[in-house]
Amino acid sequence: MYHLKTKFIFFSGKGGVGKTSMACATAVYWANQGKKTLIVTTDPAGNLSDVFEQEIRHNITSIGGADNLSAMEIDPDIATREYKERLLAPMRELFDDEILKIAEEQLSGPCTEEMASFDKFVNFMEDGIYDVIIFDTAPTGHTIRLLELPVDWSKHIEDSAKGSGQTCMGPVTLIQENKQKFDDAIAKLRDIDRTEFIFVLQPEQTSLDETVRASQELGKLGIQTSGLIINGLIPASETETSFFKKRYDMQQTYLAKIHQLFNMSIRTVELFDTELKGIDMFRDLAAKLFGEGEVIRE
Ligand SMILES: Nc1ncnc2c1ncn2[C@@H]1O[C@H](COP(=O)(O)OP(=O)(O)O)[C@@H](O)[C@H]1O
Ligand SMILES: [Mg+2]
Numbered sequence: 001m002y003h004l005k006t007k008f009i010f011f012s013g014k015g016g017v018g019k020t021s022m023a024c025a026t027a028v029y030w031a032n033q034g035k036k037t038l039i040v041t042t043d044p045a046g047n048l049s050d051v052f053e054q055e056i057r058h059n060i061t062s063i064g065g066a067d068n069l070s071a072m073e074i075d076p077d078i079a080t081r082e083y084k085e086r087l088l089a090p091m092r093e094l095f096d097d098e099i100l101k102i103a104e105e106q107l108s109g110p111c112t113e114e115m116a117s118f119d120k121f122v123n124f125m126e127d128g129i130y131d132v133i134i135f136d137t138a139p140t141g142h143t144i145r146l147l148e149l150p151v152d153w154s155k156h157i158e159d160s161a162k163g164s165g166q167t168c169m170g171p172v173t174l175i176q177e178n179k180q181k182f183d184d185a186i187a188k189l190r191d192i193d194r195t196e197f198i199f200v201l202q203p204e205q206t207s208l209d210e211t212v213r214a215s216q217e218l219g220k221l222g223i224q225t226s227g228l229i230i231n232g233l234i235p236a237s238e239t240e241t242s243f244f245k246k247r248y249d250m251q252q253t254y255l256a257k258i259h260q261l262f263n264m265s266i267r268t269v270e271l272f273d274t275e276l277k278g279i280d281m282f283r284d285l286a287a288k289l290f291g292e293g294e295v296i297r298e
Pocket of ligand 2: 019020021043046047136
């Protein structure tokens with residue numbers, strides 16, 4: 001059943017730069033190519049429901065008006081509940097109430113919440129029924145943290161096994177089997193044939209600085225940045241007024257700087273005169289991003 005080698009595409013960047021829009025356009029693009037595609041948001045403030053104009057939430061939901069496309073918004077609270085229950089269920093048969101209460105308390109910290117979201121995310125990194133899985137992520141810091149976790153993981157579980165046998169994720173003996181799953185996820189994140197990591201940025205200093213920093217952080221985790229999307233360029237045709245001409249010139253300077261700094265695929269998206277939502281809009285955006293009929297790396 002698990003014959004497919006799923007391709008993973010991550011969209012990262014500062015808040016508001018256009019991650020969700022580019023992730024949605026990419027998802028619509030791949031679905032249009034006949035690939036079974038899932039877009040997942042790991043952003044606790046994820047808004048796929050708004051942009052696809054239908055209710056999605058913490059369930060894999062088919063998107064109307066597009067064949068082959070499904071979406072899901074990871075809800076951190078539900079993910080935490082599911083995760084705790086999965087760890088506690090096998091303990092219920094083995095231990096008395098007192099021990100269970102202690103275990104429940106140990107699973108109530110912020111670390112468990114972090115682990116739960118990560119665990120959910122790692123489940124999607126397993127091969128399965130999708131050709132392409134797109135991750136619309138939370139603003140950069142949160143995402144880097146999410147990706148650091150599996151890299152910390154092996155060490156943490158090894159140390160805990162030697163010491164108290166307790167981790168913030170539960171007793172070592174119960175979670176040891178996850179180690180393989182996590183190691184597989186790390187290997188896939190580092191494999192440039194399986195995973196693309198795309199930063200979305202605006203052509204301005206703060207956005208550029210953050211991209212340079214985040215790309216270096218990723219590099220430290222052994223994950224390469226595969227491409228950039230520079231979003232929000234003012235069209236050359238709109239530079240008749242000095243206000244927009246000035247902004248246009250500034251953007252072009254940053255564009256040149258970005259090309260100097262990054263030797264990788266760089267795509268650009270102009271500012272639209274509307275907001276970006278709905279399948280038709282994302283089809284439009286996909287055509288602009290990828291060119292009509294162009295197929296990016298299979
Ligand atoms: N090229 C663009 N032209 C016009 N509006 C855009 C463009 N890119 C993004 N937007 C709008 O900017 C807002 C933020 O974009 P979004 O994709 O949600 O960013 P992020 O996910 O990074 O926070 C949204 O309202 C979106 O419709
Ligand atoms: Mg977003």
